[in-house]
Amino acid sequence: xxxxxxxxxxxxxxxxxxxxxxxxxxxxxxxxxxxxxxxxxxxxxxxxxxxxxxxxxxxxxxxxxxxxxxxxxxxxxxxxxxxxxxxxxxxxxxxxxxxxxxxxxxxxxxxxxxxxxxxxxxxxxxxxxxxxxxxxxxxxxxxxxxxxxxxxxxxxxxxxxxxxxxxxxxxxxxxxxxxxxxxxxxxxxxxxxxxxxxxxxxxxxxxxxxxxxxxxxxxxxxxxxxxxxxxxxxxxxxxxxxxxxxxxxxxxxxxxxxxxxxxxxxxxxxxxxxxxxxxxxxxxxxxxxxxxxxxxxxxxxxxxxxxxxxxxxxxxxxxxxxxxxxxxxxxxxxxxxxxxxxxxxxxxxxxxxxxxxxxxxxxxxxxxxxxxxxxxxxxxxxxxxxxxxxxxxxxxxxxxx
Amino acid sequence: xxxxxxxxxxxxxxxxxxxxxxxxxxxxxxxxxxxxxxxxxxxxxxxxxxxxxxxxxxxxxxxxxxxxxxxxxxxxxxxxxxxxxxxxxxxxxxxxxxxxxxxxxxxxxxxxxxxxxxxxxxxxxxxxxxxxxxxxxxxxxxxxxxxxxxxxxxxxxxxxxxxxxxxxxxxxxxxxxxxxxxxxxxxxxxxxxxxxxxxxxxxxxxxxxxxxxxxxxxxxxxxxxxxxxxxxxxxxxxxxxxxxxxxxxxxxxxxxxxxxxxxxxxxxxxxxxxxxxxxxxxxxxxxxxxxxxxxxxxxxxxxxxxxxxxxxxxxxxxxxxxxxxxxxxxxxxxxxxxxxxxxxxxxxxxxxxxxxxxxxxxxxxxxxxxxxxxxxxxxxxxxxxxxxxxxxxxxxxxxxx
Numbered sequence: 001x002x003x004x005x006x007x008x009x010x011x012x013x014x015x016x017x018x019x020x021x022x023x024x025x026x027x028x029x030x031x032x033x034x035x036x037x038x039x040x041x042x043x044x045x046x047x048x049x050x051x052x053x054x055x056x057x058x059x060x061x062x063x064x065x066x067x068x069x070x071x072x073x074x075x076x077x078x079x080x081x082x083x084x085x086x087x088x089x090x091x092x093x094x095x096x097x098x099x100x101x102x103x104x105x106x107x108x109x110x111x112x113x114x115x116x117x118x119x120x121x122x123x124x125x126x127x128x129x130x131x132x133x134x135x136x137x138x139x140x141x142x143x144x145x146x147x148x149x150x151x152x153x154x155x156x157x158x159x160x161x162x163x164x165x166x167x168x169x170x171x172x173x174x175x176x177x178x179x180x181x182x183x184x185x186x187x188x189x190x191x192x193x194x195x196x197x198x199x200x201x202x203x204x205x206x207x208x209x210x211x212x213x214x215x216x217x218x219x220x221x222x223x224x225x226x227x228x229x230x231x232x233x234x235x236x237x238x239x240x241x242x243x244x245x246x247x248x249x250x251x252x253x254x255x256x257x258x259x260x261x262x263x264x265x266x267x268x269x270x271x272x273x274x275x276x277x278x279x280x281x282x283x284x285x286x287x288x289x290x291x292x293x294x295x296x297x298x299x300x301x302x303x304x305x306x307x308x309x310x311x312x313x314x315x316x317x318x319x320x321x322x323x324x325x326x327x328x329x330x331x332x333x334x335x336x337x338x339x340x341x342x343x344x345x346x347x348x349x350x351x352x353x354x355x356x357x358x359x360x361x362x363x364x365x366x367x368x369x370x371x372x373x374x375x376x377x378x379x380x381x382x383x384x385x386x387x388x389x390x391x392x393x394x395x396x397x398x399x400x401x
Numbered sequence: 402x403x404x405x406x407x408x409x410x411x412x413x414x415x416x417x418x419x420x421x422x423x424x425x426x427x428x429x430x431x432x433x434x435x436x437x438x439x440x441x442x443x444x445x446x447x448x449x450x451x452x453x454x455x456x457x458x459x460x461x462x463x464x465x466x467x468x469x470x471x472x473x474x475x476x477x478x479x480x481x482x483x484x485x486x487x488x489x490x491x492x493x494x495x496x497x498x499x500x501x502x503x504x505x506x507x508x509x510x511x512x513x514x515x516x517x518x519x520x521x522x523x524x525x526x527x528x529x530x531x532x533x534x535x536x537x538x539x540x541x542x543x544x545x546x547x548x549x550x551x552x553x554x555x556x557x558x559x560x561x562x563x564x565x566x567x568x569x570x571x572x573x574x575x576x577x578x579x580x581x582x583x584x585x586x587x588x589x590x591x592x593x594x595x596x597x598x599x600x601x602x603x604x605x606x607x608x609x610x611x612x613x614x615x616x617x618x619x620x621x622x623x624x625x626x627x628x629x630x631x632x633x634x635x636x637x638x639x640x641x642x643x644x645x646x647x648x649x650x651x652x653x654x655x656x657x658x659x660x661x662x663x664x665x666x667x668x669x670x671x672x673x674x675x676x677x678x679x680x681x682x683x684x685x686x687x688x689x690x691x692x693x694x695x696x697x698x699x700x701x702x703x704x705x706x707x708x709x710x711x712x713x714x715x716x717x718x719x720x721x722x723x724x725x726x727x728x729x730x731x732x733x734x735x736x737x738x739x740x741x742x743x744x745x746x747x748x749x750x751x752x753x754x755x756x757x758x759x760x761x762x763x764x765x766x767x768x769x770x771x772x773x774x775x776x777x778x779x780x781x782x783x784x785x786x787x788x789x790x791x792x793x794x795x796x797x798x799x800x801x802x
Contacts, residue, residue: 241776253779253786274774281778290778352783353754357761359776364765373675375642375760377682377691378654382753385654 041206041226058228058266061203061216062259065196065234065250070107074168079175080190083112092191101125101188105178107165108193109136111282111289114148116191117157118285127156128187130163130180139280139291141329143310144345148284155285196250198235211237213248220272222262230266232258239275242293242340242362243302249276278341279359281352288348290355293341293362296331305334309396313388315350317380324348328392330358330368334400337367354389368393368400442607442627459629459667462604462617463660466597466635466651471508475569480576481591484513493592502526502589506579508566509594510537512683512690515549517592518558519686527557529588531564531581540681540692542730544711545746549685556686597651599636612638614649621673623663631667633659640676643694643741643763644703650677679742680760682753689749691756694742694763697732706735710797714789716751718781725749729793731759731769735801738768755790769794769801 020030031048038047045055067082069075079099081092095101104120106113109131120127129136129152135145136152136159152159164181171177174186198215200208209217209225216236218224224231233255237246254276264271281290299306308331315326324347331341342358344351361371372393378385421431432449439448446456468483470476480500482493496502505521507514510532521528530537530553536546537553537560553560565582572578575587599616601609610618610626617637619625625632634656638647655677665672682691700707709732716727725748732742743759745752762772773794779786 251779253777256786257774274771276776279776279778281780281783283780283782288783292776292778349750352778352780353757355778356754357757359778360758360761360765360767363771363775364761364767366761366765370675370764373658374764375677375680375693376654377680377693377753377756377760378652379682379684379753381684382682382689385657 036202039202039206039229041229044228056228058230060262060266061208061224061229061231061235062233062255063199063202063235065198067192068194068197069192070165070194072165072167074170074176074178075192077168077170077176079188080168080192082192083116084196092189095189096123099175099188103174103187104128104189104191105130105185105187106191106193108195109133109159110193110195111137111280111284113191113193114152114284114289115282116193117152118155118283120189121155121157121285125189126158128158128160128185130160130165132162132164134161137289139295140289140343140345141310144289144327144329144343147327147345147347148287148289151285151287196234198248198250200235203231203235211246211248213237213246215248217246218258220274221265221270222258222273223265230262232262239273240294241275241277241365243298245302249278251280277359277362279355281355286347288346288351289344290352291341291343292355292359293339294331295341299331299333299340304340306331306340307334307396307400308332309392309399311388311392311395313391314384315346315348315353315388316382317384320380324350326350326354326388328354328388330371330392330396332368332396332400337369337397337400339366339368339371354387357389368397372397437603440603440607440630442630445629457629459631461663461667462609462625462630462632462636463634463656464600464603464636466599468593469595469598470593471566471595473566473568475571475577475579476593478569478571478577480589481569481593483593484517485597493590496590497524500576500589504575504588505529505590505592506531506586506588507592507594509596510534510560511594511596512538512681512685514592514594515553515685515690516683517594518553519556519684521590522556522558522686526590527559529559529561529586531561531566533563533565535562538690540696541690541744541746542711545690545728545730545744548728548746548748549688549690552686552688597635599649599651601636604632604636612647612649614638614647616649618647619659621675622666622671623659623674624666631663633663640674641695642676642678642766644699646703650679652681678760678763680756682756687748689747689752690745691753692742692744693756693760694740695732696742700732700734700741705741707732707741708735708797708801709733710793710800712789712793712796714792715785716747716749716754716789717783718785721781725751727751727755727789729755729789731772731793731797733769733797733801738770738798738801740767740769740772755788758790769798773798 023030035049036046037049045053047053067084082088103126105128106116107130109129117127117129136148149159166179168178171186175188178185203216211217216231218231218236222230222232234250238249240247258273261271261273277292279292296306310329312327314321315324326346329343332339344354372390376387424431436450437447438450446454448454468485504527506529507517508531510530518528518530537549550560567580569579572587576589579586604617612618617632619632619637623631623633635651639650641648659674662672662674678693680693697707711730713728715722716725727747730744733740745755773791777788
């Protein structure tokens, strides 16, 4: 009988279990508040923190990832939070409800930091983003990151480039005082949004193979180097269909898919996880921001010969547009003409739609010739007769000719 | 030197000509208000309605299509309009501005009729749609058409199923009086939205080959059966990549693409038009409606063994959704598992996005296994971790198993 340390079981669309008691009725033991201390892969058993020993035939590792912390003084003070799991969210929410928060500092400028800046501004809190780099969200082209900085400013979020925290201490007027490489600042709330790191402690302790990325190696069935052990989610690697390499990409939808495949294989109905193309998106105020495939640097590293272009257009037909704006960057391989990656940003709706289409194109390994004539559901309300995708592909083909 | 009877020339993104005088400066003669009466393909010349003879080396036919009229008494009365071209639009607009329009009747229930019903209701005009069939927009599954009828009712548009016009005459209280198979009705404005028919008179007169659809046959370079004559747009056929057959699909974005390819080939830079998958969309009030690929009937006719399913879900993540609703119908071939077509409807944004992704999937010839794990740009604002596309594909695979 399998042991689950966690979540929810659904029967079709009906939720059948949410609490350990409800799970028990479905024949599943759920153990909460009791972590796994060690695995004995030889004997096929795990040791819980309360000392109990549980035998297993098949073990699924979903140890996830931990928030990265800069290891500095004061990062455990009340009012300093990481952004990793539901508990973090609940803690931040209580803090916001209990205290008067006038000013918040977000350390980090990835897409979680961007989303948080919007959430905090919507609560009327003065918000500052500290970014190590000159621009936020490194994955996107500088032309797009600059538009994000403008959007932050338009919404009264202060963006501090080249700024790193050095230490945090209790404040006087404000709850906290943070020293940075550029001086000191007050805040009632500090959010550490510096990314995450795979949690592979248990895996490494029993010698499971990890990949170049440091995350657990799995095969297409989500099986690790140990036949009885599967791994899914933010602790393991995933196959990138564009680079044809295993990589680390800890995103929620990927974890969901891997879990389904592992479950299928364990349950005796074989399946493979076909990999990803690296599609991702976020919203910050009025901007949609999305990307898929490889960046130019990643493409070079994988041996491709990337050429790229950026075009600016409209997400809907010119006759219907007001303040909309859409940018698309395409990256293609010069010798083969194959699409390698794409990035998009839009004021208003539009970027995610394009990136999703280009993700399907990447999945299928399309070249620019195909993309330049793709048949899309044209209506002036939803796009021009020539979509920005077509125009971008045709532009890049001219550049490569 | 080529002769253009028409439009606009652009140099990169700069508009260089809009009027005949402006075109002249670019070296192009534009002749307006003077139609082509006859073509002499042997001599390579066309005869204009004013009697002038123009020689050509290459001729491009863009004779388009005409609005279908039911041939009944009174269809030429003032206040009765077809919906075909810019002139129709301008005429309707003047009529709306000059007269007090209390009630409008739209004859036909295709997607142009749906769009017009919204436009007229937004002007506060009482609007009635007369539909020969029990439901509007025959291309879409009845489950979706029914949702459209509800949306029409919600917006005070009267939908009359099984209703055909018989005759129109001048009215007393209202400008017009229309007799139908179900009785009489008053209206100040009657719009004939019964679809269009390719205009192939000139083509047939010189013996150009037409296809099974009755439209002009072209090859992948947009060349007709006569080497010096090309055809583009609503007068010619287009290759359907899913059925692998030539068909008639008069849509604006397709015409644009064909024009570009014809121009390229004529200009000495060879290119082919890679065909279509049949993507189309429209908006009616708060609904997005879109479809791509084949219907079940078309799939059967093409020799496939179609199986289909419909799922209802949410266009964005459950935690973010309010009144949104999304339906997807997938049609796949049982022996091969290949996607053949898809239809979608959404209350609020969502249907077009999905149909565009599935159009790219159809373009690439994907099967349901691929579609059930496509990597999309997940963010709760834009969709669930499992997109309705995944859920629909997985559901149809279970049905086919």
